[in-house]
Amino acid sequence: MRALIDQGVDKVFGYPGGQIMPVYDSLYDYSDKIRHYLARHEQGAIHAAEGFARASGKTGVVIATSGPGAMNLITGLNDALMDSTPIVAITGQVPSSLLGKDAFQESDVVSVTLPVTKWSTLVKKAEDIAPAIAKAFYIANSGRPGPVVIDIAKDAQVGLAEYKHAYCNFIRSYDPNPDIKESQIEAAAELLNNAERPMILSGHGVTISNASNELIELAEKADIPVACTIHGLSTIPSCHHLNKGLLGMHGNLGPNINTNKADVILAVGMRFDDRVTGDTKKYAPDAKIIHIDIDASEFNKTVGSHIHIHGDAKTALSALLPFVNRQKHEAWVSSFDRHNKVEYDRVKKLELYPDNEDGKMHMGEVVNKVSKAFNHDAVLVTDVGQNQMFSVRYFNFTSPRSCITSGGLGTMGFGLPASIGAKIAVPDREVVLFVGDGGLQMTVEELGMIMEYNIGVKIVLLNNNYLGNVRQWQELFFNSRYSATPMTNPNFIALANAYGISGEDVAHRDNLDAAIERMKNHNGAYILNVNIEEMGMIFPMTPGGHGVDEILLNSTEYYKPV
Amino acid sequence: MENQLFTITVFTENQVSLLHQISMVFSRRCLNIESLTVSACSIPGVHKFTITCKSDRAMMEHVVKQIEKRIDVLRAFLHTDDEIVFQEVALYKVPTASVLESNEIEHIIREHGARVLEIQPEYTIFEKTGHTDEVKALFDKLNPLGLRQFVRSGRIAVTKAPVEYVDAFLEHQEKRRKSLE
Numbered sequence: 055m056r057a058l059i060d061q062g063v064d065k066v067f068g069y070p071g072g073q074i075m076p077v078y079d080s081l082y083d084y085s086d087k088i089r090h091y092l093a094r095h096e097q098g099a100i101h102a103a104e105g106f107a108r109a110s111g112k113t114g115v116v117i118a119t120s121g122p123g124a125m126n127l128i129t130g131l132n133d134a135l136m137d138s139t140p141i142v143a144i145t146g147q148v149p150s151s152l153l154g155k156d157a158f159q160e161s162d163v164v165s166v167t168l169p170v171t172k173w174s175t176l177v178k179k180a181e182d183i184a185p186a187i188a189k190a191f192y193i194a195n196s197g198r199p200g201p202v203v204i205d206i207a208k209d210a211q212v213g214l215a216e217y218k219h220a221y222c223n224f225i226r227s228y229d230p231n232p233d234i235k236e237s238q239i240e241a242a243a244e245l246l247n248n249a250e251r252p253m254i255l256s257g258h259g260v261t262i263s264n265a266s267n268e269l270i271e272l273a274e275k276a277d278i279p280v281a282c283t284i285h286g287l288s289t290i291p292s293c294h295h296l297n298k299g300l301l302g303m304h305g306n307l308g309p310n311i312n313t314n315k316a317d318v319i320l321a322v323g324m325r326f327d328d329r330v331t332g333d334t335k336k337y338a339p340d341a342k343i344i345h346i347d348i349d350a351s352e353f354n355k356t357v358g359s360h361i362h363i364h365g366d367a368k369t370a371l372s373a374l375l376p377f378v379n380r381q382k383h384e385a386w387v388s389s390f391d392r393h394n395k396v397e398y399d400r401v402k403k404l405e406l407y408p409d410n411e412d413g414k415m416h417m418g419e420v421v422n423k424v425s426k427a428f429n430h431d432a433v434l435v436t437d438v439g440q441n442q443m444f445s446v447r448y449f450n451f452t453s454p455r456s457c458i459t460s461g462g463l464g465t466m467g468f469g470l471p472a473s474i475g476a477k478i479a480v481p482d483r484e485v486v487l488f489v490g491d492g493g494l495q496m497t498v499e500e501l502g503m504i505m506e507y508n509i510g511v512k513i514v515l516l517n518n519n520y521l522g523n524v525r526q527w528q529e530l531f532f533n534s535r536y537s538a539t540p541m542t543n544p545n546f547i548a549l550a551n552a553y554g555i556s557g558e559d560v561a562h563r564d565n566l567d568a569a570i571e572r573m574k575n576h577n578g579a580y581i582l583n584v585n586i587e588e589m590g591m592i593f594p595m596t597p598g599g600h601g602v603d604e605i606l607l608n609s610t611e612y613y614k615p616v
Numbered sequence: 617m618e619n620q621l622f623t624i625t626v627f628t629e630n631q632v633s634l635l636h637q638i639s640m641v642f643s644r645r646c647l648n649i650e651s652l653t654v655s656a657c658s659i660p661g662v663h664k665f666t667i668t669c670k671s672d673r674a675m676m677e678h679v680v681k682q683i684e685k686r687i688d689v690l691r692a693f694l695h696t697d698d699e700i701v702f703q704e705v706a707l708y709k710v711p712t713a714s715v716l717e718s719n720e721i722e723h724i725i726r727e728h729g730a731r732v733l734e735i736q737p738e739y740t741i742f743e744k745t746g747h748t749d750e751v752k753a754l755f756d757k758l759n760p761l762g763l764r765q766f767v768r769s770g771r772i773a774v775t776k777a778p779v780e781y782v783d784a785f786l787e788h789q790e791k792r793r794k795s796l797e
């Protein structure tokens with residue numbers, strides 16, 4: 055416990071069990087210094103720790119017991135690895151004398167977790183605990199952040215060791231902050247200075263290294279349009295004139311079309327995920343790519359780049375700024391707006407102002423109204439599915455660290471616990487969760503955390519009574535054969551009420567504004583169960599395997615830029 | 617891109633689970649490791665893995681980067697055969713009676729530059745160091761003559777490069793460590 059306190063930890067998430075009881079016992083003594091949030095499932099605990107980490111930038115801590123407890127963390131560990139989220143997971147392990155003997159609740163935690171963590175280790179002696187914890191925190195939150203597991207055998211937990219303050223800022227085999235080569239900076243500046251159609255892709259790395267200001271300054275100085283990956287959302291305010299929107303499969307027309315028109319692309323802290331690039335053979339054919347990343351293994355992984363700047367995004371952008379000329383690219387910048395205007399007319403308008411008479415709502419209009427109600431400055435947390443894509447498309451951002459979603463792994467069930475963790479991390483900000491009827495039921499038990507700890511998250515259930523995202527694909531690519539996607543749902547408000555959480559059904563569009571207002575003014579958690587049109591579809595869409603500029607505006611029509 | 621045999625050398629801390637950490641980078645891509653040799657190297661506390669694998673260059677380059685990304689790995693390198701000097705060692709066990717029967721085996725052993733490790737009334741053991749095809753050639757000769765056991769090691773290799781990149785990395789890290797004090 056003192057090792058944790060030394061790391062500045064004052065909040066942890068977890069779930070007890072036999073092999074972690076000594077840790078929980080000492081937690082009892084330190085309850086004035088470390089607040090423990092009891093989840094209702096270990097998966098909930100780790101997603102809450104992820105939400106906490108993503109909202110604050112601090113390392114999220116999760117504690118679980120051996121065997122089933124540790125195994126229930128796997129999804130969250132993988133999620134944190136994919137989305138570069140600093141997590142320290144402490145798990146109990148059977149006594150060291152029983153290791154390898156199929157003891158009760160023994161799992162080979164290190165072996166199972168190695169592929170889903172940045173680092174994973176087993177501690178067998180009491181005196182090794184403090185150094186292992188110091189090392190774990192250093193690894194988790196340096197370089198490219200990620201999840202770390204410390205598996206502690208029960209005898210080590212009860213063993214007596216004199217506590218020596220352990221500190222770690224160096225590991226011989228690990229250099230988390232490589233020096234940036236000036237020659238690369240100069241070469242990058244030269245490309246940017248000679249570019250006619252430059253574009254910046256802003257990714258998660260910009261958030262992680264707190265480089266929003268540097269990014270915006272550079273974009274403004276050289277008049278370069280910025281497009282965001284899903285994790286890059288909120289690195290530049292939505293209303294900024296150079297923010298041209300979201301990249302990828304369900305992104306905006308401007309940035310996707312212009313990716314294939316650009317002559318220079320500056321990619322910052324992003325990894326050319328296949329959801330962003332579509333078919334890489336058709337990706338950015340005219341562009342020279344400058345790639346800034348802290349993780350060298352990202353260079354040339356899916357998309358080849360011409361200049362690699364290996365290092366921290368903030369340092370790299372600061373170094374680049376003085377070399378970049380003040381410029382204007384008026385025609386190029388406005389070409390994004392032209393495409394985005396078509397998107398507004400052909401897609402967004404129908405979503406924001408639908409005219410169906412039954413009053414069932416579209417996800418986009420709901421998200422947009424909620425965003426507005428919170429002055430476009432709430433923290434958005436999403437689950438996975440159509441609800442996710444609609445919320446990242448129709449929510450607006452003002453400040454960084456405002457978009458928390460499961461991007462890399464696409465983990466349904468992430469949303470509810472992550473929103474709880476986020477609210478715990480930034481209690482003074484409004485935290486709004488958009489979640490589907492499917493995803494909510496994956497971790498719905500965490501309503502218990504909201505109840506017990508009075509967590510004031512605002513939950514908007516975009517309820518289409520379908521696994522909507524899969525249903526959309528069935529409609530488009532599987533002849534509308536709705537196999538296992540319609541769902542009979544419970545009375546969600548009654549369920550929330552059972553946990554002492556207020557909320558209401560919003561059956562008709564006419565009631566939406568007032569309901570949002572009540573949610574906003576309610577002191578504490580609140581849930582809206584919004585009656586969403588079943589057959590809703592998320593567009594634009596670049597179908598898998600297509601180039602980024604092959605974009606469906608609706609089920610049948612591809613966008614043809616004029 | 618065409619498949620070719622690559623040699624990967626990996627320098628790591630001496631810790632449990634490293635083999636797993638390295639092998640999982642191959643297994644997640646369904647890449648078959650041809651040979652693997654691990655031992656302590658000349659730098660105190662550092663272990664060296666020598667791995668051979670058939671694949672294309674782009675894939676191997678990325679595998680090497682992903683191996684290097686593991687915290688406990690110091691550095692990892694990709695080599696083609698022309699960049700390294702490499703050997704493997706093989707042991708051959710034949711009945712001593714077969715050796716004595718004619719001078720054929722003796723002749724083969726001389727021809728292949730193998731040496732005798734041990735002679736017992738029941739068996740004789742030869743050792744041959746060389747490249748895979750050389751070791752295999754001797755196997756093909758001895759096999760019809762009553763070979764009882766045959767084993768060969770994985771490849772070991774040293775680079776022809778004039779620079780020792782691991783040393784440079786360690787120096788760089790040592791400088792970092794001092795500056796952090």
Ligand SMILES: Cc1ncc(C[n+]2csc(CCOP(=O)(O)OP(=O)(O)O)c2C)c(N)n1
Nearest residue numbers: 439440441466490491492493520521522523
């Ligand atoms: C744990 C997990 N299982 C399955 C999936 C596959 N999947 C992706 S979206 C989706 C449907 C989600 O349905 P719902 O939560 O109701 O959201 P909607 O798309 O209807 O908004 C499914 C099943 C997933 N992403 N995660």
Ligand SMILES: [Mg+2]
Nearest residue numbers: 490491520522
């Ligand atoms: Mg749904």
